């Protein structure tokens with residue numbers, strides 16, 4: 014099962030074995046206006062890597078991910094996305110970046126007036142692709158996340174787990190190089206979160222760079238038995254590599 | 260970018276990303292209709308006023324007449340004296356005594372053909388052509404009183420001079436109204452578009468998250484408002500035209516009220532109103548969207 018079959022160009026410069034880092038932060042700091050929330054972060058995400066980002070609620074995990082998809086700009090330091098300085102990207106460049114970075118948002122934002130299948134296809138629609146041509150691919154993807162029979166449901170009718178899986182499907186429809194997931198198992202039961210984790214691991218095996226923000230340590234432990242994942246922790250505004258102390 | 264070709268191509272998928280029209284779009288439909296209705300009348304007023312100004316203007320420029328009554332034996336000297344006076348009057352371009360045949364032609368409707376005009380004590384007529392500036396009528400009357408006692412200056416067309424300038428003025432006011440109507444439509448559409456963009460800020464947020472460019476988002480709104488403005492204006496224009504069509508037929512050349520109807524190819528002009536309303540809405544929405552999207556960055 015390949016959820017990204019036929020979607021987008023797969024041999025983008027960095028998709029090939031350039032081993033260019035996809036996301037790179039250098040001495041990054043961020044503040045919402047008060048004191049600094051994040052200070053002096055430096056990290057490089059290599060293509061095909063799997064990272065967890067953990068830390069207590071309010072530590073700045075979502076903020077960190079937003080820096081990684083240029084929803085926020087650092088107040089100090091430099092964020093490079095596919096080699097380009099986020100600060101120099103105009104809004105069109107940011108829009109194009111969103112086609113290469115699939116994001117599963119914490120609150121899974123959907124358009125409530127469109128059925129699930131159209132929400133999943135939204136990245137195609139706004140990229141000007143003919144969605145009718147991608148129908149087979151779209152159906153595969155819904156099957157992959159187990160939502161085939163919910164295709165015509167409106168987002169408010171979906172359960173938490175269904176919303177998370179739909180958000181994941183939407184995040185990968187453009188065959189992005191990177192998938193960032195913010196608390197993807199936030200409000201779903203254990204079984205469903207295991208299923209979602211499997212989907213993320215599958216994506217990683219296809220070569221996608223994955224970063225999952227979560228405060229759910231049992232999810233991380235479950236993942237570590239199946240995939241080589243690094244665990245980053247935000248503590249006292251800084252980023253640390255968590256070790257065996259998990 | 261948000262160009263017209265992208266606007267005309269139907270794009271059902273793109274249209275659906277913004278939730279179905281709320282009251283803002285109905286507001287645009289109504290405003291465009293009302294404004295187009297008013298624009299038809301302003302246009303008809305301008306055209307009618309223009310027609311009157313031209314018609315009366317040429318009539319004015321044509322002539323006035325000097326009527327000379329005298330005993331037959333004095334007639335020629337009086338006519339010659341009058342012509343001399345007129346020659347030296349500033350504002351008179353030329354003056355010419357009508358000959359017998361011309362006078363006969365003028366009287367024919369009343370007396371029938373073959374009138375022996377030489378035998379009758381009919382006044383002689385001198386046709387005066389004025390320069391653009393015109394002559395000083397009271398001054399000319401005074402001079403004629405002294406030198407040609409039997410002369411009566413008939414400048415009946417002169418009373419229209421203020422009417423002509425009023426008609427010209429009305430025409431300007433009509434065009435000004437059309438400008439103001441366009442401006443008002445632009446303002447209404449801007450308000451409606453701003454309201455729609457504000458009401459959909461959450462939708463805009465989602466669209467941005469999945470990679471929609473500002474141009475794409477703007478287009479979805481611009482399309483909607485432009486098409487509604489065109490539709491509304493088309494309906495308003497039809498109703499306006501029907502209103503004019505139903506006016507009683509009148510003298511389109513001379514009377515402003517009954518001559519208010521459109522004539523000839525002028526009936527085609529209101530057809531321009533819907534595309535102009537569309538262009539106005541297009542520009543207004545595009546500007547509003549650009550401003551709001553920059554603000555929501």
Ligand SMILES: Nc1ncnc2c1ncn2[C@@H]1O[C@H](COP(=O)(O)OP(=O)(O)O)[C@@H](O)[C@H]1O
Pocket residue numbers: 045050068069070071072073074075076077
């Ligand atoms: N838009 C914002 N404006 C101001 N403060 C914010 C904003 N978003 C988040 N914060 C604050 O920043 C801190 C970190 O938030 P967040 O990154 O969401 O943490 P986490 O995802 O780790 O729970 C919190 O204290 C939160 O209240």
Ligand SMILES: [Mg+2]
Pocket residue numbers: 074075076119195196
């Ligand atoms: Mg968070």
